[in-house]
Ligand code: SAH
């Protein structure tokens with residue numbers, strides 16, 4: 001893809017800024033509320049922060065209360081059928097709000113509606129949806145809202161092309177201490193089960209200058225944690241005019257002065273390098289937490305998945321990472337019930353899990369995605385077989401996660417305090433560098449800051465502790 005065509009032109013961004021002003025003028029004198037519902041991955045959350053930034057500039061006040069909203073925007077996911085059904089059901093629930101408040105706008109965007117058949121569904125079965133736009137049309141939200149308000153006509157913007165990069169859009173971060181920084185968009189890998197390359201276009205990297213500028217701004221504003229995002233961060237930079245590897249980009253970001261932790265996701269094992277692991281080991285700012293999606297422990301299934309690595313190659317990476325960082329936290333994604341997965345294939349996955357001893361796994365039952373090769377493969381696994389394997393997988397991992405958590409008792413961990421615990425308002429809650437959920441008592445002033453917490457007890461998915469000034473951290 002030609003780089004200059006990848007970028008949305010500054011003129012086009014200006015045009016959208018003018019539309020923001022025009023919508024603001026239409027809303028003048030009224031108190032207008034907007035609410036967003038976001039499904040799916042961190043990239044969608046990052047996109048929603050941009051959409052919120054644009055809505056704010058259009059004069060909307062962001063709220064979480066749909067009852068008072070004048071505009072509802074649903075940012076959808078398409079990775080599994082469950083995510084699609086959820087977004088459709090939520091859209092359906094908003095129908096009665098619109099009946100009560102005719103002038104309210106309902107918009108839908110993101111990966112699900114970037115598929116032609118879903119766009120048609122929305123057009124015909126959800127007549128109360130006012131506008132729809134695909135992932136590459138995100139920057140045109142102001143124009144779309146303006147045209148909907150002015151013309152009264154429904155707006156559908158889908159281009160399904162190779163994707164673009166839009167710089168210079170306003171952003172409204174959800175948090176005042178944790179930020180997402182997208183380093184690249186799209187995916188070229190076409191894993192045979194995955195819809196992402198079809199709905200998010202080809203890989204395209206942002207230039208390092210923009211990434212550094214954005215990260216520096218966050219660090220200067222006191223953000224404590226930056227997470228770099230990309231579907232496969234290890235192929236960062238391959239499309240840049242002056243090539244720069246992901247490891248080199250990490251080095252540049254680590255050189256930014258300030259107290260912050262750097263995380264990144266997702267790393268594809270086929271492209272993860274020893275150099276990347278070295279950079280992690282050498283830089284204190286990078287969290288010693290590595291998400292490395294395995295998907296399956298069977299080479300036969302990995303090949304059918306089009307993953308381009310073997311279990312052995314994967315283990316080499318794990319062993320090297322542990323050699324360089326003995327207490328690194330490892331997490332992974334697993335798909336259960338991929339077409340043709342035999343009991344033996346599945347047992348190989350279980351063996352890998354026992355061998356690697358992940359801190360946590362994110363496991364999913366294979367979901368057929370229209371247009372992907374795996375949806376048409378022979379040997380689709382009956383739901384009851386997948387469900388049974390899924391339970392066995394969870395049981396194996398739960399035992400490992402529990403044991404790993406018990407080992408924290410007596411240790412002191414550094415926690416980024418996120419707020420009060422939802423289940424126990426007397427406690428603060430946060431995440432350790434290794435992404436463990438930690439609950440403890442402490443003053444409100446700690447929210448948004450780091451705190452040292454001595455762990456006193458552990459459950460499978462949470463640690464409990466006491467605030468301390470101890471020196472020994474995890
Ligand atoms: N780009 C990232 C993640 C993309 S989607 C990566 O390559 O790791 C996140 C996870 O959803 C995937 O790792 C995979 O485990 C899961 N997933 C993707 N498509 C799926 C499908 N059709 N059915 C079930 N799980 C799926």
Ligand code: SF4
Pocket residue numbers: 187188189190191194195196197231232268
């Ligand atoms: Fe999907 Fe594979 Fe790309 Fe990840 S690397 S987004 S799983 S196609």
